[in-house]
Amino acid sequence: MIVGLGVVGIAAAGAALAAAWRSEIAPVPPPAPASFDPALVRRGADLALIGDCRTCHTAPNGAAFAGGLPLPTPFGTLYSTNITPDPETGIGRWSQAAFARALRDGVDREGRHLYPAFPYDHYSATTDDDVRALYAFFMSRPAVSAPPPPNELPFPLTIRLTLAGWKLLFLRPKNLAPDPAKDEVWHRGRYLVEGLGHCGACHSPRNLLGAEITSRAYQGGEAEGWRAYALGAASRSPVPWDEAALMQYLRDGFHPLHGVARGPMAPVVENLAEVPREEVAAMARYLASLGAGPRGEAAATPSLVPASAPGQAPQAAGAQAAIPAAGTDLYAAACTACHEGGRPPPFGGISLALSTAISDESPRNLVNLILEGLPVRGGTAQPIMPGFGAVLTDAQVASLAADLRRRFGGGLPWPDLDSAIREARAARRLAARPAAAMTR
Ligand code: HEC
Ligand code: HEC
Ligand code: HEC
Known part of the structure; x- marks a missing residue:
């Protein structure tokens, strides 16, 4: 019995090691961009947009796909890599097989495991045809020389072999078996x-x-x-x-x-x-087809015209107590001009009775919005909302958010409102990155 278990143990350790060890895929001379069919490259461009490759692999004000964007995770900060065809700092010497292995198994050309901040647990579903199109697209981008900054991770996460264990536990092929009840578009x-x-x-x-x-x-x-x-x-x-x-x-x-x-x-x-x-x-x-809300007691009754006039909070059952009048006044003074102004989105604010930011179980997005507003991003006409972080105290933000929750969110107060405000403030104070990078 014990011997049997030992054998099983050795076999499992062997299997784990076999899964952990990945060999290098030989470098190739960088393929000539003109060798790729332009239609295939265009197809790859669309797939790269759907995969948000540029969003993660471009630093603020950096060259497209040259990497270097910091990705904060609960474990530390990772930096995206250079996926332009530069032979030294990018993927110029990667064969299509090496590219496919990175995308689907999270292993780089030299055989090192990649961190799952790179969402290969999803990209694993990519078909051979789509990998081919993506490869054609990336290999025909301009090569940019840019070494990615080193990751900032605590030991032992710096040891990439630990990722083999993570993959053994969590990396599963997506079950995309055909469903005969569904049409081609759904699939x-x-x-x-x-x-x-x-x-x-x-x-x-x-x-x-x-x-x-x-x-x-x-x-x-x-x-x-x-x-x-x-x-x-x-x-x-x-x-x-x-x-x-x-x-x-x-x-x-x-x-x-x-x-x-x-x-x-x-x-x-x-x-x-x-x-x-x-x-x-x-x-x-x-x-x-995944269904539709609303679910849960917090969902508000939709109404394009808020039931309450500014300055008069409705008396939602069970929630009358303990909300300072300040929140109600703040809403009337700072928000109604845009959010009850009748101007349609995107340039006007919607009735907050419609907003998931207020019906959701977490106050975080509402707090982010009150503190930061909607900063201008890019050059074209954009919806703009001023941030109130500099003019409202934490107590005022809390009072305003609590009032909005009671008025529009169905009555259940958020238990974690104060910590959400503290965290949102701390994130903004630490944010050395420009607004565009905050939103990736
Ligand atoms: C959510 C952010 C994110 C997105 C989206 C993303 N990547 Fe990455 N990618 C990363 C990070 C972070 C790494 C580095 C991981 C590491 O250091 O282990 C990486 C690594 C890679 C690598 C390995 C490169 C090397 O030099 O080792 C390739 C290839 C790659 N990504 C291609 C893509 C492609 C193609 C897409 C779009 C289909 C994509 N990535 C989308 C974050 C992302
Ligand atoms: C100058 C106009 C303006 C002011 C003032 C303003 N907002 Fe906005 N707000 C907008 C616009 C425009 C949007 C984007 C359209 C939308 O999503 O409602 C927006 C979006 C929002 C959203 C997201 C709604 C959703 O789910 O899409 C929330 C929540 C919000 N604002 C809260 C507030 C609060 C609270 C105040 C007062 C402290 C306020 N806003 C003041 C213009 C404004
Ligand atoms: C990088 C993280 C990220 C990815 C990837 C992402 N989302 Fe989102 N999504 C968010 C965040 C954060 C919000 C809430 C912010 C807001 O209200 O705009 C959101 C909001 C939404 C909403 C609005 C829900 C509501 O009730 O208001 C929809 C719908 C949505 N996402 C669909 C998608 C779909 C479909 C995809 C994949 C194509 C996707 N998201 C990928 C982060 C993401």
Whole structure:
């Protein structure tokens, strides 16, 4: 018996070691950009947009795909690498096989395991054809010489072999078996959302080792100090999402009944604005099939016209007590001109009765918005909201948020409001990066 267990143990250790050890894939001479079919390169460009490759692999004011963007994680700061075809500092000497292995198994050309901040747990679903198109696209970009900064991780996470254990525990092939009840568009949407789109990387909760909890997919997650709301059946949106609304939001970056995509969601929709419509439509169909909120007691009754006049908070059952009048006055003074002004989004603010920022179980996005507003990003016409971080004290922000929650969020107060304000303030004070980088 004991001998038997020992044998099993040795076999398991052997298997673990075999999984841990990955050999080098020989370098190749950098392929000539002109050797790739232009149609294949265009296809790769679309797939790279869906995968947000540029968003992560470009530093603020840096050259496209040359890496160096800091990615804060609960374990330390990682830096994205240079994925231009530069032979020394980029992936110029990578064969297509090496590129495919990085994308699907998280192993670099030399055989080192890569950190899962690079969402290969999703990209693993990418088909051979799509890997070929992505490779053609990247190998025909301008080569940029830029060594990535070293990662800032504590020991023993600096030892990449520990990642083999992580992969053994958590890296599973996506189950994308065909569903005969669903049409081709749905299947395409599932492939993109679960794979290259890596929506679950932000919208699913993670365990203590940073792996997505697959049994709770899309029940809401965290991204760079923002809450990535629950999607599908667990959504807390006051107005249930449907296929048409998802299509418009993902494509245009806003919807009249849901508001504007902000924070780390902003670059996602900017990228999706440039890919063929059918791809986004397919994603919307799949997402809509995951069900629709509202779920939970906190969802507000949708109403385009808030029930209360400014300055008169409604007496929501069970929540009358202990909210200083200050919040009510602050809302009337600082917010109603835009949020009850009747100007439609994206340039006008939606009725806050429609906002998931207020019906969600976490106050974090509301606090971020009050402190930071919507900073101007890029050159084109953008919705703008002033930040109030410099003029409101923490107590005033708390009072305002509590008032909005009571007025529009259905009555249950947030228990963690004060800590959310402290964390949001700390994140902004530490943020040495410009606003564009905060939102990736
Ligand atoms: C969420 C951020 C993020 C996104 C999105 C992302 N990457 Fe990365 N990628 C990283 C990070 C971080 C690393 C470095 C990981 C490490 O150091 O172990 C990396 C590493 C890589 C590597 C290995 C490069 C090397 O020199 O070792 C390749 C290849 C790569 N990414 C390609 C892509 C492609 C193609 C896409 C889009 C389909 C993409 N990445 C999207 C964060 C990202
Ligand atoms: C100068 C106009 C302006 C002022 C003043 C303003 N906002 Fe906004 N706000 C906007 C615009 C524009 C948007 C983007 C459209 C949208 O999503 O509602 C926005 C978005 C929001 C959202 C996200 C809504 C969603 O889910 O899409 C929240 C929450 C919010 N504002 C809260 C506030 C609060 C609280 C105040 C007062 C402290 C305030 N705003 C003051 C213009 C303003
Ligand atoms: C880098 C992290 C990140 C990724 C990747 C991401 N999201 Fe988001 N998403 C967020 C955050 C943060 C918010 C909340 C901010 C806001 O309200 O705009 C959000 C908001 C949303 C909302 C609005 C939900 C509501 O109730 O208001 C939808 C819908 C959505 N995302 C869909 C997607 C889809 C589909 C994908 C994949 C194509 C995706 N997201 C990928 C971070 C992300």
